[in-house]
Amino acid sequence: MSAVAPSPARDGRPVIELRRITKTYSRGEAEVHALRGVSLVVERGDLVAIMGASGSGKSTLMNIIGCLDVPSRGHFFLDGVDVRTLDEESLARVRNRKIGFVFQSFNLIARTTALSNVELPLAYAGVRGEERRKRALDALAAVGLADRAGHVPSEMSGGQQQRVAVARAIVTNPSLVLADEPTGNLDSASSNEVMGIFSDINAEGRTVVLITHEDDVARFAKRVVRLRDGNIVDDRRVTPVGAPPPRFGTATRDVAVGAP
Numbered sequence: 001m002s003a004v005a006p007s008p009a010r011d012g013r014p015v016i017e018l019r020r021i022t023k024t025y026s027r028g029e030a031e032v033h034a035l036r037g038v039s040l041v042v043e044r045g046d047l048v049a050i051m052g053a054s055g056s057g058k059s060t061l062m063n064i065i066g067c068l069d070v071p072s073r074g075h076f077f078l079d080g081v082d083v084r085t086l087d088e089e090s091l092a093r094v095r096n097r098k099i100g101f102v103f104q105s106f107n108l109i110a111r112t113t114a115l116s117n118v119e120l121p122l123a124y125a126g127v128r129g130e131e132r133r134k135r136a137l138d139a140l141a142a143v144g145l146a147d148r149a150g151h152v153p154s155e156m157s158g159g160q161q162q163r164v165a166v167a168r169a170i171v172t173n174p175s176l177v178l179a180d181e182p183t184g185n186l187d188s189a190s191s192n193e194v195m196g197i198f199s200d201i202n203a204e205g206r207t208v209v210l211i212t213h214e215d216d217v218a219r220f221a222k223r224v225v226r227l228r229d230g231n232i233v234d235d236r237r238v239t240p241v242g243a244p245p246p247r248f249g250t251a252t253r254d255v256a257v258g259a260p
């Protein structure tokens with residue numbers, strides 16, 4: 001890795017730190033202010049849902065966090081590293097090793113088995129042969145699909161395909177998993193199944209940030225951040241479904257952490 005500027009010392013370095021991030025697209029003469037100065041800190045092990053109306057900047061924010069796009073202004077620290085200091089090669093390595101991506105449309109390779117789909121990021125990372133196969137099978141087992149390893153996507157339900165995509169996202173053992181509307185194409189039963197898996201991988205210590213339009217999906221999160229017109233307008237800690245109830249008090253959904 002190239003020389004990196006650490007963020008100010010913190011106890012338990014946050015996995016994501018955005019400081020006054022703006023993103024402006026030019027569209028002919030017009031400028032679109034997709035993000036207008038977003039500051040956000042995500043600690044390791046959190047499960048964050050990003051919500052907001054269409055066009056509010058959710059995907060733009062996610063693409064910056066995933067190092068798929070760069071901000072117009074502001075600083076983004078990933079694991080304490082100022083992403084602007086990384087060259088293309090280091091960025092590609094970060095994307096491959098540190099971050100797992102899940103998309104709304106699964107993005108599986110159609111005529112290829114679940115196993116080969118899950119092996120792909122390992123192939124890019126240079127992992128070979130038996131080791132690659134074993135790790136891909138372990139990832140498929142982690143999403144409950146060990147018995148579907150030899151199936152191609154068209155032989156699987158949407159929920160199963162998305163679980164394969166989650167297996168592909170975690171197979172490199174990334175500390176951060178990003179998902180842009182991972183349940184957008186799924187019925188509610190499959191959505192719950194996929195969200196249960198996100199909860200599981202979060203319980204293993206992975207940080208998960210996902211975009212959703214659905215309250216039913218956001219209720220799996222520990223924190224809900226709302227965007228409006230490129231700004232964070234709400235940011236609160238919540239008690240995710242399946243978690244033990246809080247020991248004190250009865251409030252579960254209104255412990256505001258305040259917008260940074």
Ligand SMILES: Nc1ncnc2c1ncn2[C@@H]1O[C@H](COP(=O)(O)OP(=O)(O)OP(=O)(O)O)[C@@H](O)[C@H]1O
Pocket residue numbers: 025026027032033034052053054055056057058059060061
């Ligand atoms: N490549 C681009 N060029 C120009 N404008 C863009 C580009 N990408 C996004 N935008 C604009 O930036 C704004 C934010 O877009 P973004 O895709 O982040 O919204 P979103 O919250 O993800 O919406 P949705 O819920 O529909 O996916 C929108 O006004 C959009 O039209």
Ligand SMILES: [Mg+2]
Pocket residue numbers: 058059060
């Ligand atoms: Mg979007």
